[in-house]
Amino acid sequence: MRKVAIIGVGLTKFGELWDVSLRRLMLEAGARAIEDAGIDGKKIDAMYVGNMSAGQFISQEHIASLIVDHAGLTPIPCTRVEAACASGGSALRQAVITVASGIHDIVVAAGIEKMTDVLAEQTTEALITAADQEWEAFVGATFPGLYALMARRHMYEFGTTEAQLAKVAVKNHHNACFNPCAQYQMEITVEDVLNSAPVTTPLKLLDCSPITDGAACVILAPFDRAREFTDTPILVAGTGQASDTISLHDRPTLTGIAATNKAAELAYKMAGVGPNDIDLAEVHDCFTIAEIMAIEDLGFCKKGDGGKVTERGETAIGGRIPINTSGGLKGKGHPIGATGIAQAVEITQQLRGEAGKRQVNGAEIGLTHNVGGSGGTVVVHIMRRGD
Amino acid sequence: MAVPRFWREISNRYNLIGTKCGNCNKVFFPPRYLCPKCRRIGKLEPYKLNGKGKIISFTVTHVAPNGFEDQAPYALAIIELDEGPRLTAQVTDCDPNQIKIGDRVEMIFRRIGQDGEDGAIYYGYKARLV
Amino acid sequence: MEVGIVGYGVYIPRYRIKVEEIAKVWGTDAERVKRGLFLEEKSVPGPDEDAATIAVEAARNAVKRSGINPQDIGAIYVGSESHPYAVKPTATIVAEAIEATPDLTAADYEFACKAGTAGIQTCMGMVGSNMIKYGMAIGTDTAQGAPGDPLEYTAAAGAAAVIVGKNGGQTIASIEDTYSYTTDTPDFWRREMRPYPKHGGRFTGKPAYFKHVLSAAHGLLRKLQLTPKDFAYAVFHQPNGKFPLQAGKELGFAKEQIMPGLIVQKIGNTYSGASMIGLAAVLDQAKPGERILVVSYGSGSGSDAFSIMVKDGIEAKRNIAPKVADYVNNKTYIDYSTYAKFKQLLVR
Numbered sequence A: 001m002r003k004v005a006i007i008g009v010g011l012t013k014f015g016e017l018w019d020v021s022l023r024r025l026m027l028e029a030g031a032r033a034i035e036d037a038g039i040d041g042k043k044i045d046a047m048y049v050g051n052m053s054a055g056q057f058i059s060q061e062h063i064a065s066l067i068v069d070h071a072g073l074t075p076i077p078c079t080r081v082e083a084a085c086a087s088g089g090s091a092l093r094q095a096v097i098t099v100a101s102g103i104h105d106i107v108v109a110a111g112i113e114k115m116t117d118v119l120a121e122q123t124t125e126a127l128i129t130a131a132d133q134e135w136e137a138f139v140g141a142t143f144p145g146l147y148a149l150m151a152r153r154h155m156y157e158f159g160t161t162e163a164q165l166a167k168v169a170v171k172n173h174h175n176a177c178f179n180p181c182a183q184y185q186m187e188i189t190v191e192d193v194l195n196s197a198p199v200t201t202p203l204k205l206l207d208c209s210p211i212t213d214g215a216a217c218v219i220l221a222p223f224d225r226a227r228e229f230t231d232t233p234i235l236v237a238g239t240g241q242a243s244d245t246i247s248l249h250d251r252p253t254l255t256g257i258a259a260t261n262k263a264a265e266l267a268y269k270m271a272g273v274g275p276n277d278i279d280l281a282e283v284h285d286c287f288t289i290a291e292i293m294a295i296e297d298l299g300f301c302k303k304g305d306g307g308k309v310t311e312r313g314e315t316a317i318g319g320r321i322p323i324n325t326s327g328g329l330k331g332k333g334h335p336i337g338a339t340g341i342a343q344a345v346e347i348t349q350q351l352r353g354e355a356g357k358r359q360v361n362g363a364e365i366g367l368t369h370n371v372g373g374s375g376g377t378v379v380v381h382i383m384r385r386g387d
Numbered sequence B: 001m002a003v004p005r006f007w008r009e010i011s012n013r014y015n016l017i018g019t020k021c022g023n024c025n026k027v028f029f030p031p032r033y034l035c036p037k038c039r040r041i042g043k044l045e046p047y048k049l050n051g052k053g054k055i056i057s058f059t060v061t062h063v064a065p066n067g068f069e070d071q072a073p074y075a076l077a078i079i080e081l082d083e084g085p086r087l088t089a090q091v092t093d094c095d096p097n098q099i100k101i102g103d104r105v106e107m108i109f110r111r112i113g114q115d116g117e118d119g120a121i122y123y124g125y126k127a128r129l130v
Numbered sequence C: 001m002e003v004g005i006v007g008y009g010v011y012i013p014r015y016r017i018k019v020e021e022i023a024k025v026w027g028t029d030a031e032r033v034k035r036g037l038f039l040e041e042k043s044v045p046g047p048d049e050d051a052a053t054i055a056v057e058a059a060r061n062a063v064k065r066s067g068i069n070p071q072d073i074g075a076i077y078v079g080s081e082s083h084p085y086a087v088k089p090t091a092t093i094v095a096e097a098i099e100a101t102p103d104l105t106a107a108d109y110e111f112a113c114k115a116g117t118a119g120i121q122t123c124m125g126m127v128g129s130n131m132i133k134y135g136m137a138i139g140t141d142t143a144q145g146a147p148g149d150p151l152e153y154t155a156a157a158g159a160a161a162v163i164v165g166k167n168g169g170q171t172i173a174s175i176e177d178t179y180s181y182t183t184d185t186p187d188f189w190r191r192e193m194r195p196y197p198k199h200g201g202r203f204t205g206k207p208a209y210f211k212h213v214l215s216a217a218h219g220l221l222r223k224l225q226l227t228p229k230d231f232a233y234a235v236f237h238q239p240n241g242k243f244p245l246q247a248g249k250e251l252g253f254a255k256e257q258i259m260p261g262l263i264v265q266k267i268g269n270t271y272s273g274a275s276m277i278g279l280a281a282v283l284d285q286a287k288p289g290e291r292i293l294v295v296s297y298g299s300g301s302g303s304d305a306f307s308i309m310v311k312d313g314i315e316a317k318r319n320i321a322p323k324v325a326d327y328v329n330n331k332t333y334i335d336y337s338t339y340a341k342f343k344q345l346l347v348r
Helices: A022-037 A054-058 A063-070 A087-101 A120-130 A133-137 A143-158 A162-176 A190-195 A223-228 A258-271 A288-297 A306-311 A328-332 A336-352 B003-008 B010-015 C019-026 C030-037 C051-066 C090-097 C115-128 C201-224 C242-251 C255-261 C271-283 C314-320 C324-329 C336-342
Strands: A004-011 A046-050 A078-081 A107-113 A198-200 A214-222 A234-243 A280-282 A365-372 A377-385 B017-021 B044-048 B052-061 B074-081 B086-092 B104-114 B121-129 C003-011 C015-018 C041-044 C073-079 C105-109 C134-142 C157-166 C173-182 C233-236 C291-295 C302-310
Touching: A004 A022, A004 A087, A004 A223, A004 A336, A022 A063, A022 A107, A022 A214, A046 A063, A046 A087, A046 A336, A054 A120, A063 A078, A063 A107, A078 A087, A087 A107, A087 A214, A087 A234, A087 A336, A087 A365, A087 A377, A107 A336, A120 A133, A120 A143, A133 B086, A143 A198, A143 A288, A143 A306, A143 B052, A143 B074, A162 A190, A162 A288, A162 A306, A162 A328, A198 B052, A214 A223, A214 A336, A234 A258, A234 A336, A258 A288, A258 A365, A258 A377, A280 A336, A288 A306, A288 A365, A336 A365, A336 A377, B003 B010, B010 B017, B010 B121, B010 C090, B052 B086, B074 B104, B086 B104, B104 C051, B121 C051, C003 C051, C003 C115, C003 C271, C003 C324, C015 C019, C015 C336, C019 C030, C019 C336, C041 C157, C051 C073, C051 C090, C051 C134, C051 C157, C051 C314, C073 C090, C073 C115, C090 C105, C090 C134, C105 C115, C115 C134, C115 C157, C115 C173, C115 C271, C115 C302, C134 C271, C157 C271, C173 C201, C201 C242, C201 C291, C201 C302, C233 C242, C233 C255, C233 C271, C242 C255, C255 C271, C271 C291, C271 C324
Parallel strands: A046 A078, A046 A107, A280 A365, B086 B121, C073 C105, C073 C134, C233 C291
Antiparallel strands: A004 A214, A004 A234, A107 A214, A234 A377, A365 A377, B017 B044, B052 B074, B052 B104, B074 B086, B104 B121, C003 C157, C003 C173, C015 C041, C134 C157, C173 C302, C291 C302
16 A cells, blocks of 8 residues: 655635635635646546535535536546535545555545525535434434534533633634634634524534635645655545444434544554644534544543643643644634545645644644544544655 | 425334344334344344433524424433433423433424425424423 | 223313413403403413324323223224314324324314314214224314404313223223204304404304203203203313303202313313313212213304213223323413414414
8 A cells, every 4th residue: 555645735715705606616726736736737637526515505416527527627537525524534535545545646635615605594404414314303403403412411421611612712713813714813702602692502603613615625646756746745644534323312422422533543553653643633623512522532631621621721822732723613614525625734734834823833743633414424634744 | 304204204203113123132213224233133123112211411402493493492302211222302391491411201292393384294202301 | 872981081281371461461351351251371282282292192191091902993083173284184193193003994073162072972883883992082172262352361272082992891981871962053163274263252152052052961861861960070161161150050060060070260271172171180080980961062063962970990090191180280381472472473
């Protein structure tokens, strides 16, 4: 199995992008990645696109064909990958495996979601298709509702507080101020979060990631060829993916996502590192509680301590284990299919030393963590500097 | 929800009919048609649950999805039935802010939703504090 | 007659609204209303309840109390003025929810407030003629009273289910006989696709309720050669607290015979459920050997009268399922704005 490197990355601005359609959004991210890699587009051998719901948001299926067509790259193979909010991470993994296997050399992993054309009610309906339609959505469960059930149990078992949850949002908004692509560039306070309108207790408006349009793109190559394209190849040292029950109620615990443990274990093993070796991580903070559970499940702290660790500032830029320097899903935005790829873009920029005011000094090894639904799919990647 | 899709699960939804593995005796609700443990050896038969259980976690939903706005704010909970399986259901007939983890409940027959004013009415289970 | 009751069950929603709350909105004198109707408060169905869900809980209680296998139920009739569908029977929803399907016949009835007792008569005939082993009759309603109309004080929600079978080991009371008095009298009606009923004001009294209730009672007593003294209890349809007391008085019953079956004061008029819930309240306390008169009334118009003799079997079964008093006393008060929201008078 060959080693795989990231040779180019690209990201669009994330936000409510009224003027831009799905196909133009994807082109923009792709163009930036190609320029970053300094590669001729015709050299691309294959593509994977992560997208959850183009069918529901813009009535378009067969995204793979649409995108490879408009990128002017037919007849290369292009495959759409869907794993709810882990579509991007899953697409990245498929691309990594493809390069590692030797079947193709230059492979694009892209992610895109165009969410804002429809009304909020339709968005809520589209998002809940990530849960069990018969036994969760049918009875009135919403996506925030499922994470709220986890939050309340986490508070009950470990004494996590709503203020600690709020701290996640405050930190991520702060980080997003230094990210020109982020949807939000505004500071918020713990009071702002606690006073924001209840969505589903204990989660309030500012505990929840927003609805966002956006696209992201990474280009992979065999590590042995990376220097043809870049002076700063980033090695994909580990990849891991795991599944769990689609329904939250079918799991033995509500305070952690077992698929995270499993996927991380596989990635750590492959990379030959442990949690203490990780310099920074982009984790899936679709809701504030999700980040708290993620840092526990990834081994950055003990189960139950996620709230306290966040409160102490250990996950801030400059802290022991910076989490979501990009602003995370909360500050940067969460265009569902793009998120998993955008996380890889951030880690790549950090490891190259190109993260500007968000830079984690001396970052050598980074981790991305992408979750589908309430934890039915989790994808973890570990990257390290290629030199 | 399309009518055949709702109809297929009527006895499961109305009467809490799940399944039980004839090999390891594990009870499943919502019903499963393959025992993850016993796989080919497991023979799954219908099994009716008692309807009594306790609240494992809950949330009060203010921003409700389409079709549930009339009921907002409503309490949604994960309930562990006495036979073991857990399910997700609304908790009705109470002040949602008075619910606690550990409260005992019974599952009852209520209206879940409808397919608009002209469409079918969906009945199913909700929980009630006992 | 060789038929009797093998089980019964009721359900009354937990929400209550007081006369004072409604009177406040319209600027009416609450005390005058309470005195005039002999009623304090009424039940209100929750937003996730309707005549079907209420019928299901009553039916499940009846099956539980009866001890029979629901698969042995050969017929289910559900009477209501507020069936959730205009076309698609409530009876099949109930049948499925009590696991009585598929070997049975079923249908919905409408005859204003006597649709449930009409179902009892049908079951009597089917059981008595050996067509079926057990038949279930349900009266259920989530009644609609137009805002500002006097009926708003009384239009309530509730259900009762009665399982009829051949007299024998399972019987808790035998139905000695039934007699009905029916005419075309338009005292109260609701047109297709209109939300609220209309009524003839004072016309609903003497020519309607009283004429039919008294005639049916007289008819049954004559048929059975019985007098009021032969009965321990008399249960009448109860659109308010006054009418049943007046009807009973005119027939020669004492107040003490009527009060145990009079529950309208605390739950309102449950329409198709009313006389049957009154019967259930009596069965909750009656002793073997006591005789009960039940006279329902449905606008349009008609009355079904029954003479019911309580048997020994009642003692063992009475406490197996919740009693009327359990539901009457399990209540949460709501204000008019919550009431309006529940009744969909205010829709988002």
